[in-house]
Amino acid sequence: MEREKTAVITTGSFVMPSGKSSTVERVIENVAPLAAEHVKIRIFGLADGHLPSQGWIGNVPIYRLPGGRLYLESILRHLRKWRPGTVDVHNRPLLAFQLKSRLPLARVLLTLHSAAFISPSCHHPKARIQPMLESVDGIIVGSEYLKAELLSRFPGLFTPIWVIPPGVSLEDFVPRWTPNGEALRMARLAEFGWENRKVVLFVGRLLPAKGVHHLLTAFPAVLRRVPEAMLVIVGGNCHGANRETDYAGRLKAMAEPFKDRVVFLPFTPYPKVTGWYNTADCLVVPACEEEAFGLVNVEAMASAVPVVAARAGGIPEIVADGCSGFLVPAEGMVNELADRIIRLLQDEALCKSMGQAGQELVRNRFRWQHTADRWVDIICSSRVIPANAPQWKQQP
Incomplete structure (x- = not known):
């Protein structure tokens, strides 16, 4: 036929x-x-x-x-x-x-x-x-x-x-909680001089709708409770470009007091960006506006990394609240973000169980x-x- x-x-x-x-x-x-x-x-x-x-x-x-x-x-x-x-x-x-x-x-x-x-x-x-x-x-x-x-x-x-x-293609991701994944993570942390750090990760375009300013506002509270935390922000203002915008400049000004605890990295093409998921303890998706889907959530889950995300748009269809990560409401987002990030960074067993649950969700629904x-x-x-x-x- x-x-x-x-x-x-x-x-x-x-x-x-x-x-x-x-x-x-x-x-x-x-x-x-x-x-x-x-x-x-x-x-x-x-x-x-x-x-x-x-x-x-x-x-x-x-x-x-x-x-x-x-x-x-x-x-x-x-x-x-x-x-x-x-x-x-x-x-x-x-x-x-x-x-x-x-x-x-x-x-x-x-x-x-x-x-x-x-x-x-x-x-x-x-x-x-x-x-x-x-x-x-x-x-x-x-x-x-x-x-x-x-x-x-x-x-x-x-x-x-x-x-x-x-x-996603699961083959592109090295799960965080495996011997190979842990070895790659430790090597990357050592390469950047981040040994013993807890990495909070953002991946995406630097646009107001993506809500990175909420994450930076929440970060001081995270540092007070988890002194070894650091924030890694991966992305430019659009696909394939790293031109500086007014918004990106404002974000870097907000990060200035934290010195080397907040790191901005340029747009990283796929599949090279998959290595950053493996390095993270959690991914944060603080979208201010409705995300139709949010592929970064699935990519983090494929790496067995828990997600803290806004309860917006199609994200609740991906992240199982309390199972593969946490969903936070738009109102009071800053305090809720800080609370959930702190909870994950202070509880490695919770990070592992949520990460593995997320990976299983991807295996069964999002390949x-x-x-x-x-x-x-x-x-x-x-x-x-x-x-x-x-x-x-x-x-x-």
Whole structure:
């Protein structure tokens, strides 16, 4: 039986490997080769003037097409020639709408990785977004939170919505509580002169929405109770860049009194960043705004490191409060962060048990194979109907 043809559309240039790319490229890079065992896939992205016009990820071809006004017509030429049954467009409602209107017989899906591209303040007026969402044959999101957000912002939206969480490759991570993991951790601590330190880790972009200022505000209380603590902040202001911003400058000014107890490290591409998770005693995710998912939580858990995170967005779907880490409310976040961090740093047995519980959660729910299997089910089966679909769409 011939495999279903599926085109995956990303407006990134699809840098390979995707260390300097966004989460969109990370997801596609990991899911496509696994799904290609069951689905015939071609990936389409933007040309950037540096990468070749065609590349490969495993046995999946990548086509980089001219951008701007030429992009839509370039995609259409390829799709009309190849004739895929399904077209999966990532993060671009307008492009999905345009492709559906020009290819009415194709099944066009829209995959949303965040709420940014359905925000009227950032892109199109709300009155224009809803028809775009209604035009496609289905929407894929990474969390129940983002699905609920869609239905809240666009009442009466009956386009089928599926939830497929992203994942990780467990093979990329060295678990914190193993002989090998402990040896690597001790070697890294010695390399930086941090012997006998308790490491609190933040990984992510230095943006106000990520809440690093809350963590820095909480840190003095942590130091008073755990004098050997130190805070390691890994990240730039955007993917693949370390340009200094006003916000990053403010964070460094806040950290100045702590001298060598707060360390800022530049953006570290994946998979090199996995070594920092192994070095940590806990990861802190103090997001001020709603995170659609929060892949760093899963990455820390894959390293058997407990997580202290804001109870926001899709994070509660990942971190099991009191089991694989702690969730703290947005109100009173600073005091709650300090309390939970102190509790973990003072109790190694608790760190270990929570870290191992998190790793088991990842093993059972958040591997890329899980993500690929769920995506293939949607591509290959028209009978997979989400709960929000209208009655007429549920007929065989």
